[in-house]
Amino acid sequence: MARALLSRRIFFSITWILLGLTCHTQSSPTPAVLWHGLGDSCCNPLSIGRIQKVIESNVKGIYVRSLQIGTNFFEDTFNGYFLNANKQIAMVCEKLAKDPKLKHGYNAVGFSQGGQFLRAVAQRCPNPPMRNFISIGGQHQGVYGFPRCPGNSSELCNLLRQLLNQGVYVPFIQDNVTPAEYWQDPLNKKEYKQKSVFLADINQERGINATYKKNLMKLSKFVMVKFENDTVVQPKASEWFGFYKENSTSETFTLQQSRLYKEDWLGLKAMDHAKKLVFLKTEGDHLQFSNKWFIQNIVNPYLK
Template sequence: MSAHGRGWILVIFWFFFVWETVSWKTTSNDTEPVPVVIWHGMGDSCCKAFTLKFIKLVKETVPGSYVLSLKIGKSATEEIENSYFMNVNHQVEMVCNILSNDKKLQNGYNAMGFSQGGQFIRAVAQRCPSPAMKNLITFGAQHQGVYGLPHCPGESSHICNWIRKMLNLGAYSSPIQQHLVQAEYWHDPLNEDLYRNNSIFLAEINQERRINESYKENLMKLNKFVMVKFLKDLTVDPVDSEWFGFYKAGQAKDTYSLQESVLYQEDRLGLKAMDEAGKLEFLTVDGDHLQFSKKWFINNIVPYLK
């Protein structure tokens, strides 16, 4: 064979070698699970107690997943305290910094928020679009707030009793709004104007005072927004809040749905547009707050994590 012929063989061989290498790398990356970010609920910490079982569940059902359970404090004790007493807006800012500095999240991530962590991580989607949140899944979140704390999960019943007292005395006073987490998503249907004008977190992220177009644009970038409601929930009052419903103004008995709300009808967050585009998913569990089986999780949640 001539030198010219051997040269062509080498060129062809090199071409297929490079093509196979690039193809393998592309396929390998495409099949890697999307990272998962978890924000725990009230009275819990990033990596112990209640949240630990959710971390294990994701790793078991989506093998190879990188799971980041958000740490809001230097220790488990500090995290638990911060879930009661650290200004939510400061928490959201801290989380945005954590996410932007995590190299494993730069190609995007899926987010799971449990109980109050659900509305908190939604605020991350609205305020911090980079890195990109792909799917948002909230479990028993209080998207329209709460009006009552029938149960208060956590380490201390003393703390829960104190919180109830403070909320009843003056949820919308500046000191309580600034330093009591649960006050920041306290929604009093008997005093809608007071809530709307003084809520420093929930009323702001729900666009109830003014419209921040970036909040709407950022939330609409989600592929899916999945909301899980627990039909026998004894913690969230009203349960409808888990799907963006709430008590009708002036009383605390009858509720409205997301679709009946001003938030939806005026499309302040883009939820109406997302609903019409098939981006909203409303799931139910026939159980109490955050109680679901591994089988239910595999059938209903894992498809959004792949």
């Protein structure tokens, strides 16, 4: 009799503990990870710093980590232009894996260049798990042309242009000029596929990496935001995974018209059929949106 009572007490005690842990887990919002774009830094109060505050103000108790590539503001900005994308992604994967607050998973929001870089994180580093991925103005098929260099530093922009003019697929440029690593020349697809050190790899254009596909398909939602009046990204179709048709700099194709989709190199076709892909658009120029739009279209449906 005594043993039976003791066993019941132990059973109910464990049950209450487990229920308490479950309630605690359910009440804790999923953390968010942010990655800024070219010419920005993790904590700029006028850009990513503002976004972080908007999220924290609208999702009570959320942990937000804004990624810094380097040890200070200058390094973070400089590395956005001149640190190899693959090295940046490896650094971020290590940072995320070591952050105990992210061990149960996180939602990711990438801005412009940070968009395709966070997609690479999803494909290459599944632990900790990325839940929802929001790409805001990310160039998933790369770019071809810089109508105006983004960022606040004219010196860095001018240097970037000079280096790209020397030959975007020269090994030194590919290894050391970050935007060159997602530059796709529609007039020279053969050289792009052979020499692109980043984009051609993550877009499976030199062969299928089954792990990339498997990892990306683990996402609950992949949200892509396109800016209808974008004057920075050429072509803006890249923000929805489209690009210029081969041998053209004016005609574009959509994601659904691409071989990448039709042959399902990344699992995007399967994700689309499962309603995991979300295509949003806004009328602003590149990365120009209001707090109200961001809360209604990003925070409330995907970060809460």
